[in-house]
Amino acid sequence: MIVALWSGPRNLSTALMYFFAHRGDFQVSDEPFFGAFLKQYPVYRPSRELVLQNMELEPLKVLESLQAKAENGPLFLKNMANHISLVPKDAALEWKAVLLFRHPAAVIASYRKNMAEISLFDLAYREQWQWLQELQKAGKSYYLLDSDALAQNPELELRKLCEHLEIPFSKSMLQWPAGPIKEDGLWAQFWYQRVHQSTGFEAQQKLDLPAISGEDLELYQECLAYYELLKNAAHEQIQSPRPA
Template identity: 40%
Template sequence: MTTRVAMWSGPRNISTAMMRSFGSRADTVAVDEPLYAYYLAATGIDHPGRDQVLASQPRRWQDVAAQLTGPCPAPVLYQKQMTHHLLPEVGRDWLGSLTHAFLIRDPAHVVASYAKVRGEPTLDDLGFPQQISLFREFGGPVVDAADVLRDPAATLRRLCEALGLAFDEAMLSWAPGPREEDGVWAPHWYAAVHASTGFAAYDPSPARVPDRLRPLVEAARPYYDEMAAHRL
């Protein structure tokens, strides 16, 4: 029986490093943002490599759901899922067959990082409301990116236990370079992960949020605080 772990996070988190971590397990197949092409097709948003993304994945969420709940060759199927890709018209019935987990990050750091990529993000761009909605409906373990970076071994052990999985030391390091599971968008976004051999060291520096975006941080904080109260 396959354990289908859907790890839900917003953008500008350590989601790709977490995918590397789980993808390093001998018993795991990883899937990178399976709803990305659907999201681009449905919204018309222009992202780097848009045409390649649309050509690389199904554009109907129903087809994605069928793939993610269908046969899997490994005991664990790790899904790197972006909360903002789960648009309101996506059906929810298939989500009941997944084991949900949630990766959170302080919104000040999320906004500061996102602002370097897109100048005027919205709350929906950051995925905080979508994430709390999923958590309230399905529950599941919550890990904070800061906790992972402070102590990867201890945090991942707790996460694996909560997911009913044995911890694997291989989750703590990996070979540099691209992986087969990386989305076709990797050349635009994954340079840091491709250069890495493990989780980055925790940086305690405060986030530098542009003044114009401070209201966005405050709007996102109640969602983060509710999730953070449940973190492992």
Template identity: 30%
Template sequence: MNRMIALWAHPRSRSTVLERVFIERGDFEVFHEPFSHMAFDEQSAIPHGDLNGGMPRDYEAIKALLRNARQRAHVFHKDMAYHCIAPLKADAEFLEEQQNVFIIRDPARAILSHHAIFPQMPAHAIGHQALYEIFREVRRLTGKTPYVINAEDLASRPEHTLRRLCDHLQLDFMPGALSWNATCPEQWKAWRTWHKEAENSTTIMPGSADFDECSLHANPHLMTYYQLHRPFYERMNQFTEQGQP
């Protein structure tokens, strides 16, 4: 049977550039945030492109789309856990039929990056809490700790991080998938505003070493978001390979 891999993320977690590696591999049919189509439509305030691209709009139909694709090819889908948190938490069958990978990023960096694109973002859209809830549910269902990637590891040690992920997923590591031509994959067009950096990239780039949190601490609204989501990040971060050789 063909495989299905789910990359569960929160916004601004470097998940899109990791998805790009799977697009470049060429051995998976890749879906970019399919569950976002149940969370948003053309009238939503969030910045978006054309959301009338023929994608289904409800949870069961999106799940059926992924399962149907699996009949013809291996499937990789990346999504934000908060897009579908309630039905996903209640759907043990769907969670257990795929390999679930999680990616996290320090909420200070993620929040400021998110705010730069969508200043009206609601608290739940920071996404760490929903991500942790799905992580915990997968752990409960499988009896095993799901695989967690820290975005800073991906940025600073991309080959190492991808090799370890491929070992975990029992995939061949493809060095050529870590470089590409700067372009916008078809899958990204509905959310192109969010992925300009990834679109203009040709590989996984290291993060800025001179990150300044001052603008976060100066904004009480953003600090409230940070204080809400930081504990969930810390709980998941203890399960990453951060610091390992």
């Protein structure tokens, strides 16, 4: 079984990867197509040169490696949704899809700490919506997970996710040792400080949305339109088919 997370940046995607890594019954892979993505797109990332020098850059070779890995047991893939163009559609449609999304005000404020320039493509809302439509058109099962809901009530949201995937859940899975894991991507030094300090999912009582500055207002409005489509789809997902 391959569970494929399709997220945007700064969405608790790394914490979710840690949840699967520390379960004991899943292997995990951290953005396996990132090298191929950076080869294809001339976008800035703090880890760009490091990744291009050290990761596999050919998508089909990445796919072959993941398929071989999945023969050894269940595999969780943490992907950014804007990497989807690097993955053969027939393969990606066979993976159990989870789409993780967060309110764009919080995403933009967090992402801008490391990125001077931000685009709609960087934040991947559009690509999440497009992939959701592909899954629906193909009649495939999927799960939409609201990052803000996950932050406020991790036990409830992770129980529901595990139920959808038909995998076990226990409260002990919400905790893990502080520090990195061997599967961390090469970009961990730029982005993973908080998750390395964490010891698991802990409920956040209040989520305050930051104000959006004038320079980000147009981007925010673009992202918000897709966010609301994803949010509405999440309310309706109870009607989607269960995984085979």
